[in-house]
Amino acid sequence: MVQEAFINGVSTLKNGAPRSKLRDSNPSFAGQGSEITKDLNEQVEWFRTRPLEKEYPVIWVDALYEKVRCERHVISMAVAVVQGLTSEGNREILEVESLIA
CATH class of the missing domain: 2.10.70 (Complement Module; domain 1)
Structure with a gap:
């Protein structure tokens, strides 16, 4: 649910069903959002700087x-x-x- 909320742009400050469900089951939603962002940033950086070693006709x-x-x-x-x-x-x-x- 945390990943789905992050992908759909649910803010940690917004009130609503997704946040209340997360809050009830896991109070560290904001922390998880930060971890997901860090992980995604690392993956994007790897993708953007990877060498293209194949030929693409x-x-x-x-x-x-x-x-x-x-x-x-x-x-x-x-x-x-x-x-x-x-x-x-x-x-x-x-x-x-x-x-x-």
């Missing part, structure tokens, strides 16, 4: 627009996704980058 770049909260405002942000096709015929995500529209 075909590369696709696509983008989608998402509404995101940025400094108390909701803005439209493009999320570019770069995929590569390996010589073996497998698709791999090479990069995910956000761009302010």
Whole structure:
């Protein structure tokens, strides 16, 4: 439930059913949110700095627009996704980058 709340953007300060359920079963929701964020940040850093050692004869770049909260405002942000096709015929995500529209 903690992961689902984090992914869906449930704030540790919001009142509501998810938080009350978590509070009743585990009072350290805020601490778990911080741990999840730290773990996700480490995974993202690994992904962004990993070496690309394969050859990708075909590369696709696509983008989608998402509404995101940025400094108390909701803005439209493009999320570019770069995929590569390996010589073996497998698709791999090479990069995910956000761009302010």
